[in-house]
């Protein structure tokens with residue numbers, strides 16, 4: 001149970017009769033943990049190659065830790081280059097065999113079946129994702145899983161209509177796609193990659209992040225259960241060396257990577273000159289721009305969601321807030337008030353808004369950036385909470401008095417930390433928003449439609465949300481500019497990464 005240190009009131013536990021502290025008695029609640037009995041947990045997870053689970057060639061297993069407890073809850077195969085070889089060979093056989101021979105309409109039916117199976121097993125997958133990644137069950141259940149299913153449905157529909165996506169050209173599959181995933185959206189990013197690759201007729205070898213491999217392995221198993229031929233979807237769990245072996249493998253035709261800008265640059269160099277097609281979805285701090293004429297209460301909700309959703313561990317987290325100087329004080333007061341209502345704790349509890357961050361390393365990085373902001377002179381406000389004793393938790397935090405020169409204004413925090421800067425004019429707002437090397441997303445809050453359109457043109461960001469934030473739809477392409485990526489995922493544009501185009505005869 002969470003207890004508040006400040007602003008708390010007392011209430012009585014209905015079952016034990018024990019008195020406990022809760023926030024101001026305004027939002028008392030009973031814990032409502034999601035059951036884990038149907039999450040399909042197992043003690044040992046092997047690589048998924050050629051339609052079945054296969055022990056790793058060199059026999060190594062790594063402990064998979066639960067972010068909420070920092071304790072191991074499964075052993076996962078540590079793949080090596082030999083396993084990557086087997087997976088790529090299986091993917092090639094499937095591409096040249098059963099999968100390659102399927103008519104596009106039949107490919108689509110396979111994807112529809114997978115989408116429906118994901119919907120049917122959404123609860124199981126959401127619990128698995130929450131246990132493995134630490135994201136609140138609210139998020140995995142209501143955000144990740146519905147989007148996973150909708151991406152699969154959307155691309156299932158494209159499978160037999162690809163000619164319509166590339167007017168006057170004939171799209172052909174590339175072959176074997178190598179797909180390397182981050183830990184913040186393990187299943188969603190897998191769906192974003194697998195769905196278009198398969199719809200376009202390719203086969204895949206996917207490497208999940210070393211800290212969150214389970215949901216991708218389960219997805220591959222489900223694909224096999226709904227009838228995908230062996231070798232179409234392969235998953236090789238492991239660390240960076242497995243990712244490196246996969247993206248540089250000679251049997252791979254396409255590389256799709258989602259992760260940090262740093263590793264994205266390494267991969268871009270590694271595949272340069274190889275002829276492999278490359279798709280990069282990278283990170284970077286994104287900005288909210290809040291103008292004095294904005295609906296401020298609505299903007300507060302958007303900024304809170306943008307900065308704190310999934311503990312701020314979102315590639316396009318709105319971790320920088322640029323607020324017009326005249327409303328700075330009132331807006332920050334509203335933000336602080338709303339932050340006080342955020343519940344931090346067990347991610348399996350359906351009441352929880354913020355769970356733990358993804359790993360001990362991530363916790364250390366967030367703490368280091370928070371310390372740097374304090375040292376550089378920004379004013380810190382953290383919600384006063386007694387955090388759970390185990391696990392990697394950070395209290396929601398806001399910094400005011402941040403300058404562009406501060407590290408917290410330029411670097412990706414990837415934690416529940418919001419940096420507040422001010423501006424006086426539209427030009428200054430755009431200049432400050434663009435003052436990073438990344439350009440993934442931005443949110444503009446104003447009641448003035450003309451200003452919205454003008455700002456959207458000036459902002460160096462792949463996505464600009466208008467009076468909203470974190471809205472995703474499989475029909476809409478997503479991706480960054482500057483150092484935030486190369487190519488798009490989703491929509492008609494997202495298919496381009498997975499086909500070569502022939503001129504019509």
Ligand code: NAD
Nearest residue numbers: 181182183208209239240243244259260263281282283315
């Ligand atoms: P990361 O770059 O550390 O790791 C991502 C993956 O790359 C992991 O599977 C890792 O094992 C693998 N890897 C590491 N070194 C490699 C190498 N040399 N060759 C091949 N593979 C290698 O990123 P992360 O910490 O897992 O994820 C967080 C990052 O992902 C953030 O920067 C975030 O912004 C970004 N992200 C971007 C998007 C997007 O759509 N743009 C979505 C989610 C996350």
